[in-house]
Amino acid sequence: MTKHTMDIEDEAQTATGSRISRRNFFKAAAAGTSGVALGVVTVGSAAAQDWNEETEVVVVGSGGAALAAAVAALRNGAKVNIYEKGPVPGGTTGKSGGAFWVPNNPYMQEMGLEDPRDDAIRYMARLAYPHLYREDDAQFGMSQHTYDLLAAFYDNGARVTRTLSESGAMGSLMAISWDGEPAPDYFAHLPENKAPNGRTVNPSDGEGGSGYGAHMIGQLAAFCEAQGAPVITESQVTKIVLDDDRNVIGVEVTDYDGARMIRATKGVIFGTGGFTQNAEMRDNYLRVPVFGGCAVPTNQGDLVNMAIEIGAKLGNMNEAWHQQEVLEEVLEFSSVPSGTWFLGGDSMIAVNKYGHRLYDEKFVYNERTRTHLTWDAVKGEYTNLYQFMIFDDHAIEYGGMLMPPPGAEMPSYIIKGETLEELAANIDARLASLNDRIGHHRLADTFLDTLKGTIERFNGFAETGKDLDFNRGEQPIDKHFHKPGANNDKPNPWMYPITGSGPYYAIILSAGTLDTKGGPVTTADGQVVDVNDRPINGLYAVGNCMASPTGQAYFGAGGTLGPALTFGFMAGEHATS
Numbered sequence: 263m264t265k266h267t268m269d270i271e272d273e274a275q276t277a278t279g280s281r282i283s284r285r286n287f288f289k290a291a292a293a294g295t296s297g298v299a300l301g302v303v304t305v306g307s308a309a310a311q312d313w314n315e316e317t318e319v320v321v322v323g324s325g326g327a328a329l330a331a332a333v334a335a336l337r338n339g340a341k342v343n344i345y346e347k348g349p350v351p352g353g354t355t356g357k358s359g360g361a362f363w364v365p366n367n368p369y370m371q372e373m374g375l376e377d378p379r380d381d382a383i384r385y386m387a388r389l390a391y392p393h394l395y396r397e398d399d400a401q402f403g404m405s406q407h408t409y410d411l412l413a414a415f416y417d418n419g420a421r422v423t424r425t426l427s428e429s430g431a432m433g434s435l436m437a438i439s440w441d442g443e444p445a446p447d448y449f450a451h452l453p454e455n456k457a458p459n460g461r462t463v464n465p466s467d468g469e470g471g472s473g474y475g476a477h478m479i480g481q482l483a484a485f486c487e488a489q490g491a492p493v494i495t496e497s498q499v500t501k502i503v504l505d506d507d508r509n510v511i512g513v514e515v516t517d518y519d520g521a522r523m524i525r526a527t528k529g530v531i532f533g534t535g536g537f538t539q540n541a542e543m544r545d546n547y548l549r550v551p552v553f554g555g556c557a558v559p560t561n562q563g564d565l566v567n568m569a570i571e572i573g574a575k576l577g578n579m580n581e582a583w584h585q586q587e588v589l590e591e592v593l594e595f596s597s598v599p600s601g602t603w604f605l606g607g608d609s610m611i612a613v614n615k616y617g618h619r620l621y622d623e624k625f626v627y628n629e630r631t632r633t634h635l636t637w638d639a640v641k642g643e644y645t646n647l648y649q650f651m652i653f654d655d656h657a658i659e660y661g662g663m664l665m666p667p668p669g670a671e672m673p674s675y676i677i678k679g680e681t682l683e684e685l686a687a688n689i690d691a692r693l694a695s696l697n698d699r700i701g702h703h704r705l706a707d708t709f710l711d712t713l714k715g716t717i718e719r720f721n722g723f724a725e726t727g728k729d730l731d732f733n734r735g736e737q738p739i740d741k742h743f744h745k746p747g748a749n750n751d752k753p754n755p756w757m758y759p760i761t762g763s764g765p766y767y768a769i770i771l772s773a774g775t776l777d778t779k780g781g782p783v784t785t786a787d788g789q790v791v792d793v794n795d796r797p798i799n800g801l802y803a804v805g806n807c808m809a810s811p812t813g814q815a816y817f818g819a820g821g822t823l824g825p826a827l828t829f830g831f832m833a834g835e836h837a838t839s
Contacts, residue, residue: 300500302502311523316527319343319838320531321344322533324493325533326493326614327826327829328805335835355479360474364423366416367420368424376456383402383413386815390811398399413786415811417686434464437464437820445742446739448739448821503523531803531834532807535557538555538776551634556598556777573791573793575792579780579781583779584776586630587601587772587773589771611717617711617713621633623734624744676693678765692707693770724757761809779809788833
């Protein structure tokens with residue numbers, strides 16, 4: 263590794279040799295990037311500029327999308343510089359589960375799992391643009407541009423997956439659920455989904471097993487370094503350089519030694535992630551109000567304002583890869599270690615400020631999070647803005663996400679009450695204590711009485727095994743997220759009656775993101791287009807900094823990284839073809 267590159271691990275080594283936690287490291291990185299002036303500079307012509315260095319491709323960022331672009335460019339024989347403004351390579355990919363969703367992937371083909379093109383695109387259209395979806399339309403109701411991008415994803419995803427593996431850049435294998443079967447899509451139950459299992463792929467761990475995001479980054483970064491393109495960390499691209507013909511010909515890079523001008527003869531590819539950690543952009547662009555999410559602190563939407571200044575067209579700015587967060591965690595630091603992938607426990611429900619259940623608590627995080635935006639037109643409020651996960655000791659024994667190990671010290675964000683009356687009072691007091699950060703949000707006067715009725719109704723469902731309100735435990739993805747525990751003897755292992763004698767516990771949930779999914783609109787090859795849909799020569803955007811053609815959808819586990827790797831690789835190919 264060069265002096266600017268570092269291993270992806272729980273602890274990271276600073277430039278001075280001391281070791282600190284990734285959490286503190288990223289806090290320092292975020293602080294170090296605040297107030298940096300980003301923009302565009304026109305230099306007339308490449309010959310007129312005094313360049314500090316010349317390369318062929320500049321890759322900005324070092325997550326999955328960026329490194330896939332670098333791998334493709336390197337395979338085409340290009341000289342590549344990779345700049346990462348954070349202290350370690352990997353971005354949000356490095357702390358992720360690493361799964362990537364690819365229709366008709368090589369492992370499905372090997373197993374004989376058919377995934378026809380039209381059926382796969384139909385499934386994607388149904389989820390990405392439900393308000394536009396028309397089954398009998400040639401583009402399923404989508405614009406031609408969006409259709410073309412999703413079609414390109416289908417046409418190239420399997421090829422990119424195979425190429426990354428066969429080239430030695432990143433090994434992979436099919437994701438298998440706890441029951442030994444290929445993992446289901448998040449909407450495996452919809453009639454439009456003709457290939458409900460097998461589209462999720464995991465990176466290999468180097469030893470023949472399934473790996474995580476750190477394994478993905480480790481392999482991709484090692485491949486790039488072996489080809490002469492190490493990830494250069496703590497180096498932020500602060501300006502896009504144009505010539506008089508509006509061609510992108512290079513970048514300005516700022517690090518601790520100052521600013522340098524880097525010539526890029528073939529293209530500049532941004533893979534810098536979304537804007538989850540930019541509070542102003544969150545408030546201005548996102549549909550669902552959030553305080554932060556899983557994205558690393560350096561994901562501050564660097565490309566957005568530069569793209570606006572260069573005349574790029576923006577798209578999908580109001581959407582994100584949504585995930586619920588523990589409210590008090592995300593208030594402490596907007597880049598949380600991990601969001602709430604699923605709600606653990608069996609004797610557990612989620613309710614709003616009025617005490618009403620809201621959804622199948624075992625369903626997908628992206629969809630649960632969207633319920634936080636529910637608006638009551640008469641009351642003039644987001645009724646579900648903050649939600650309350652209610653559970654008991656049996657749920658703790660059952661286990662799962664957010665459930666502390668039995669007998670362990672309770673995290674401070676878990677609220678306890680020996681009775682439901684005490685629990686409600688303590689929840690309300692906790693909300694009051696957060697007033698200066700979340701505003702005036704308190705439980706309704708009817709919360710306690712309604713909650714008692716809600717629990718009574720849920721307990722009846724748990725006894726019969728049939729959730730008549732939300733069909734909990736019946737969707738394939740419900741079953742995938744949590745293997746049934748041994749201490750549940752009820753007909754539906756994902757439900758169990760909540761105790762009538764306490765103690766009771768609650769966690770306040772808020773909306774958050776894995777990251778946002780809006781930015782410059784691109785061609786299928788990743789070229790950024792201007793407001794007149796003309797490609798801007800030399801400028802590419804991939805991953806979460808581009809306008810994702812996935813709309814509001816989360817197709818299945820790895821729905822972020824599948825398109826990111828595919829479009830990233832295609833951009834690297836196009837820039838060097």
